[in-house]
Amino acid sequence: MNLKAVIFDLDGVITDTAHLHFRAWRTVAGEAGIDIDETFNAGLKGISRMESLRRILCHGGKENAFDNEQQQALAQRKNTLYVQSLASLTRDALLPGIRQLLHDIRLANVKTGLASVSLNAPRILSALDMGAAFDFCADAAQIARSKPDPAIFLAACQGLGVRPQEAIGIEDAQAGIDAINAAGMLSVGIGDDLRHADLQLSSTTELTWRCLSGFWVDKHQPDRAR
Numbered sequence: 001m002n003l004k005a006v007i008f009d010l011d012g013v014i015t016d017t018a019h020l021h022f023r024a025w026r027t028v029a030g031e032a033g034i035d036i037d038e039t040f041n042a043g044l045k046g047i048s049r050m051e052s053l054r055r056i057l058c059h060g061g062k063e064n065a066f067d068n069e070q071q072q073a074l075a076q077r078k079n080t081l082y083v084q085s086l087a088s089l090t091r092d093a094l095l096p097g098i099r100q101l102l103h104d105i106r107l108a109n110v111k112t113g114l115a116s117v118s119l120n121a122p123r124i125l126s127a128l129d130m131g132a133a134f135d136f137c138a139d140a141a142q143i144a145r146s147k148p149d150p151a152i153f154l155a156a157c158q159g160l161g162v163r164p165q166e167a168i169g170i171e172d173a174q175a176g177i178d179a180i181n182a183a184g185m186l187s188v189g190i191g192d193d194l195r196h197a198d199l200q201l202s203s204t205t206e207l208t209w210r211c212l213s214g215f216w217v218d219k220h221q222p223d224r225a226r
Contacts, residue, residue: 003216004166006105007156008134010116012045012172013190013204015093015128017086024081025056028074034060046173048117048146049075083120089127095204102133104209111135113156115169115176117146136160147175150183157183168212171197186219188212 011017022041029036034056044052053075057063066074105112114121114137121139125131136159143151157164169180172190177197180187189197190204199215201207 001166001220003110003168003213004162005111005113005135005157005160005168006212007113007115007153007160007167007169007185009046009169009171009173009176010114010118010121010124013095013170014098014114014130015089015095015124017082017089017124018042018045020082020085020088023085024078025052027081028053028078029056029060031077032057032060032062032066032074034062046117046147046171046175046179048140049079049119051146053078079120083123086120086123086127089124091127091129094128094130097204097207101204101207101209101212102130105212108209108213111160111162113160113167114138115152115156116140117152147173148178148182150179153179153183153185157185168216170207186216188215 008014018041021044022038025041025044026036036056036059040059044055047055053071054063057066102112112134114134117140118124119140121137136156138152138156138159140146142155145151153169154164157167164184167185168188169183169185170188170190171177171180174194177187177189177194181196186198189200190207192202194200198219
């Protein structure tokens with residue numbers, strides 16, 4: 001079976017805006033009388049905005065302190081702060097090795113996709129000057145269920161016209177790894193604290209086309225032998 005697509009998460013794989021998310025959430029949480037730190041924020045990786053807010057409110061013992069309209073306002077306040085901070089992003093904010101990897105994948109005639117729960121994905125890609133780097137981008141607007149549900153990776157596969165079994169997914173969050181595995185794709189985890197990734201790498205500096213193509217061949221060696 002040939003590899004036909006590589007599908008990337010955005011935050012923590014293509015670029016790292018975790019610190020921008022943290023600053024925005026910390027401000028909103030503080031205004032709600034809740035204190036969060038970077039350790040807590042790490043648990044929000046790959047989680048949708050409203051689910052992140054729910055976890056913050058539960059963390060502060062205020063899960064019933066705000067009605068739905070107030071929660072929507074808090075989530076919008078966070079997004080406004082985050083979007084304002086995106087002005088600091090430039091093409092230099094790509095993580096190490098990513099630009100070369102995307103170039104090499106295209107040379108190999110393999111499709112590239114993005115699977116991000118961020119509604120700000122188009123804005124981020126534009127700031128990074130990477131809008132044309134992906135053949136298809138699936139975002140939260142196209143799905144009803146967030147990671148760890150596989151819906152967004154399945155949507156990316158459908159948009160690229162490939163079967164999940166013909167694709168590799170790359171994530172830095174546990175919810176994302178779980179979503180990739182549930183979709184029936186091979187999973188690559190970026191980070192040392194992830195579980196159940198088919199291939200685990202410490203950072204994007206190890207993420208090369210040679211690494212991915214070799215990984216694919218190794219995983220399908222039994223099929224070749226038959």
